[in-house]
Amino acid sequence: MKRFVYADNAATTPLSETAFNAMKPWLTEFYGNPSSLYRIGREAKMALNEARTTVGKCLNAASPVNEANDYAPGEIIFTGGGSQADNLAIRGFMHGPTAKGRKHLITSKIEHHAVLYTCEALEKEGYRVTYLDVDKEGHVDLEQLKRELSEDTALVSVMAANNEIGTIQPLKEIAALAHSVGAKFHTDAVQAVGHMHIDVQEMGIDMLSLSAHKFRGPRGVGALYLKKGIALEPLVYGGGQERGLCSGTENTAGCIGLAAAMKEAVEGLDEKMGYVKRLTDKLVKGVMDKIPYTHYTGDPVNRLPGTASFVFEAIEGEGLILMLDNMGVCGSTGSACSTGSLDPSHVLMAIGLPHEIAHGSLRLTLGEQNTEEDVDYIIETVAQVVSTLRSMSPVWENGKPNLTAASELHEHH
Amino acid sequence: MQYSEKVLDHFTHPRNVGEIEDANGVGEVGNAKCGDIMKIYLKVSDDGIIEDVKFKTFGCGAAIATSSMATEMVKGKTLEEALKLTNKAVAEALDGLPPVKMHCSVLAEEALRSAIADYYKRMGKDPTEILGCDMDCAACHHEHDEHAH
Numbered sequence: 039m040k041r042f043v044y045a046d047n048a049a050t051t052p053l054s055e056t057a058f059n060a061m062k063p064w065l066t067e068f069y070g071n072p073s074s075l076y077r078i079g080r081e082a083k084m085a086l087n088e089a090r091t092t093v094g095k096c097l098n099a100a101s102p103v104n105e106a107n108d109y110a111p112g113e114i115i116f117t118g119g120g121s122q123a124d125n126l127a128i129r130g131f132m133h134g135p136t137a138k139g140r141k142h143l144i145t146s147k148i149e150h151h152a153v154l155y156t157c158e159a160l161e162k163e164g165y166r167v168t169y170l171d172v173d174k175e176g177h178v179d180l181e182q183l184k185r186e187l188s189e190d191t192a193l194v195s196v197m198a199a200n201n202e203i204g205t206i207q208p209l210k211e212i213a214a215l216a217h218s219v220g221a222k223f224h225t226d227a228v229q230a231v232g233h234m235h236i237d238v239q240e241m242g243i244d245m246l247s248l249s250a251h252k253f254r255g256p257r258g259v260g261a262l263y264l265k266k267g268i269a270l271e272p273l274v275y276g277g278g279q280e281r282g283l284c285s286g287t288e289n290t291a292g293c294i295g296l297a298a299a300m301k302e303a304v305e306g307l308d309e310k311m312g313y314v315k316r317l318t319d320k321l322v323k324g325v326m327d328k329i330p331y332t333h334y335t336g337d338p339v340n341r342l343p344g345t346a347s348f349v350f351e352a353i354e355g356e357g358l359i360l361m362l363d364n365m366g367v368c369g370s371t372g373s374a375c376s377t378g379s380l381d382p383s384h385v386l387m388a389i390g391l392p393h394e395i396a397h398g399s400l401r402l403t404l405g406e407q408n409t410e411e412d413v414d415y416i417i418e419t420v421a422q423v424v425s426t427l428r429s430m431s432p433v434w435e436n437g438k439p440n441l442t443a444a445s446e447l448h449e450h451h
Numbered sequence: 452m453q454y455s456e457k458v459l460d461h462f463t464h465p466r467n468v469g470e471i472e473d474a475n476g477v478g479e480v481g482n483a484k485c486g487d488i489m490k491i492y493l494k495v496s497d498d499g500i501i502e503d504v505k506f507k508t509f510g511c512g513a514a515i516a517t518s519s520m521a522t523e524m525v526k527g528k529t530l531e532e533a534l535k536l537t538n539k540a541v542a543e544a545l546d547g548l549p550p551v552k553m554h555c556s557v558l559a560e561e562a563l564r565s566a567i568a569d570y571y572k573r574m575g576k577d578p579t580e581i582l583g584c585d586m587d588c589a590a591c592h593h594e595h596d597e598h599a600h
Contacts, residue, residue: 352509353509354486354487354509354510354511354514355511356511356512357462357510357511357512357514357515360459360462360463360512361463364463373486373511374485374486382486393483393484393485393486394483394484397483397486429468430465430468430507430508430515431488431507431508431509432479432488432489432490432507432508432509433483433488433509434509
């Protein structure tokens with residue numbers, strides 16, 4: 039029987055009831071501008087700073103600054119989302135005084151475009167950027183990082199966990215290496231926050247980007263954790279909100295929703311992610327057992343609990359997504375047709391998948407709202423759709439892929 | 452990027468999928484590296500009418516839909532009529548394609564012409580005289596791809 043199964047929780051997540059309820063009064067009743075001096079303005083300001091404190095606590099940011107356990111509000115900068123946080127962190131840092139004139143930055147080849155394109159823009163301004171290679175499971179090359187670090191390196195920016203294949207990076211090691219030459223460490227933790235334990239002090243993280251809608255908060259709001267003592271060039275100039283780094287009247291309800299969703303996600307992390315991981319393990323086993331010529335991508339162990347990523351030989355991912363959608367299953371792909379270019383996703387290329395195979399990628403990302411029945415339905419549906427597409431594929435013959443023949447045939451140009 | 456209802460219909464219920472055992476014209480274009488391969492099978496009668504046509508496609512939704520539409524548009528037609536089918540006509544018949552997907556319609560046109568060229572070759576005729584080239588041009592579609600993007 040047809041169901042609707044949302045299995046694209048890495049793209050976005052449904053707003054949690056808790057976050058929604060926390061936001062409501064700040065949209066209707068308490069609409070004051072947090073910069074205003076009268077009571078409803080002051081109340082909004084207090085609520086915003088409470089949200090900041092909550093976010094700080096969830097990341098174990100800084101030490102309490104007073105007996106009331108208030109965290110330094112400056113350590114959390116609210117932004118308009120994860121991409122803005124990444125832009126502020128990287129561009130703002132390289133342009134800012136804490137870079138101390140150093141002109142080199144190191145990142146990885148599998149970062150989100152919010153990081154990669156910011157780095158490319160900086161290259162045009164004359165900065166030098168090293169893009170670290172990754173192994174076939176998507177871990178950054180620490181030896182290469184060691185070799186590339188120098189007295190000119192201002193910043194190392196490596197994502198906490200990859201959005202396509204779920205691989206978690208050794209953050210603590212990377213931070214320690216960056217610090218060994220006096221560089222700072224930023225991590226794009228947009229996919230990671232609320233899905234794995236993060237402790238900025240223990241891990242040695244200097245800046246961390248996060249986005250509310252990836253952990254069941256609202257869209258259009260994110261935050262940058264900025265360790266005390268780091269000065270950035272502003273992202274948006276204006277009325278001086280967010281310590282002047284991201285001006286604009288604060289999105290009070292959004293920030294409060296972010297904090298409420300984050301608190302909920304982080305407090306129940308082990309229990310919820312344990313459940314999600316069991317579902318994902320079942321999904322991976324089911325798909326791998328049922329569908330031949332399938333490859334599993336990413337680190338099989340050290341990965342985000344809800345991320346299952348595959349490539350199926352002899353089919354193309356966009357068709358797969360459209361057919362799954364017809365059957366009520368939402369997933370995503372890194373095929374060229376989905377990227378609007380001739381190349382499949384940069385992540386699948388970086389982990390060394392051949393083009394021919396990378397076109398058949400499928401990412402399914404589960405959340406706490408998914409059930410065992412959902413997983414059974416996904417396995418059955420994916421198997422059926424892959425089989426249908428293969429039956430239509432000229433590179434699938436007699437129950438197996440014939441891609442070598444196909445690519446040899448046309449390799450001459 | 453948004454597909455028309457017609458594209459989605461042809462993608463979901465593709466017409467003429469499969470192979471023809473005793474085909475007398477077969478053409479394949481595209482390559483797996485770029486993510487599209489189209490193979491068209493023709494059964495042409497002695498008087499030059501396309502009696503049957505089938506396709507197999509490795510590719511995105513638009514690639515499958517254009518294959519389906521192109522085969523539907525030439526079935527029962529003469530080879531001369533089929534050769535007049537342009538990629539634009541296929542795209543229009545589908546109520547349009549997103550700009551990044553126009554290359555799929557180019558592939559459909561080429562796969563068809565390639566199958567017709569193969570038919571002429573099998574009949575001992577030089578396809579170059581009729582088609583302007585022998586349609587053995589994987590490099591050709593590659594250029595089209597780049598233009599399309």
